[in-house]
Amino acid sequence: xxxxxxxxxxxxxxRAYVHALASQGGYTVGEWNVDKDGVDVTLxxxxxxxxxxxxxxxxxxVIRGGYSFDLDIETYDKLRSTERSAPGHLVLLVVPxxxxxxxxxxxxxxxxxxxxxxxxLHGRDSVASRATTAISLPEEQxxxxxxxxxxxxxxxxxxxxxxxxxx
Numbered sequence: 527x528x529x530x531x532x533x534x535x536x537x538x539x540x541r542a543y544v545h546a547l548a549s550q551g552g553y554t555v556g557e558w559n560v561d562k563d564g565v566d567v568t569l570x571x572x573x574x575x576x577x578x579x580x581x582x583x584x585x586x587x588v589i590r591g592g593y594s595f596d597l598d599i600e601t602y603d604k605l606r607s608t609e610r611s612a613p614g615h616l617v618l619l620v621v622p623x624x625x626x627x628x629x630x631x632x633x634x635x636x637x638x639x640x641x642x643x644x645x646x647l648h649g650r651d652s653v654a655s656r657a658t659t660a661i662s663l664p665e666e667q668x669x670x671x672x673x674x675x676x677x678x679x680x681x682x683x684x685x686x687x688x689x690x691x692x693x
Contacts, residue, residue, distance in 0.1 A: 531625045536582035539628055540619045541567065543642055543669075544578065551671040553678075564604035568612060569674060574685070575612035576677045578644075579605055582619040592665040593618060593643055596658040605647040613648035613681050618663050642669035646680065 541557065548555045548569055556568040565577040579601055587594045595618050605614030621628050621640040630637045643663035653659045667673065 531584060531621070531628075535625065536584075536619075536621070537566075537580065539621060539638070539640060540580040540582045540617070540642075543619055543638055543640055544569075544580065544617065546638065547669065547671055547674060551674050553674060564601040564614065569677075571678045574678050574681045576674075576681050577605070577610070577612045577614045578617045579614065580617050580619065582621060584621055584623045584625075586618070586620045589662065592667070593620065593663045594660045595663060597661050598658050599653065599655055602647065602650075602653070602659050602661075606650040606652075608649050610648070613646055613677070613684060615677065616645045616647060616661050616663070617669055618643050619669075643667050644669050644673060644677070646677070648684065 544567055545555055552571070554570045556570065558565055558567070561579075563577075564579050566580040567578045569576050569578070579597075581595055581597075583595070587596075595616065597616060605616065607614070619640050619642045627639050630639065643665065644667050645661050645663050647661070
């Protein structure tokens, strides 16, 4: 089944990737059956929350030092809002062009051949565009258990400081 994957396949591999990392980190994952608020999944850690909008691509736009993804303005505005109970993040999962290579099953393991990147949109400025805005996802912001911990620390900081923007 080589070739371009369907949107539901991309969504499911993205969810599986986030679930695997969150499980390893000890975080719970809440999934939303309606993407009305620009959020696909919410991670929780002892009352703190972070929201993720998940995107997946087989052909990422590579820029110097990472990737770029065109996010629709409606979702961007929802995720950047400071009137949220959890900071909004864009998560981009990069998968191989060949769907058959996404998951490899061995007798003692299952390997996901993908990697994810994140960008916190909380408190970002509005943009003039009416369609999309390019979001930079630096390669040093690879989605990992450690980066999830950092996101929770940022959420704690926002909550305790009453801050409306993140540097």
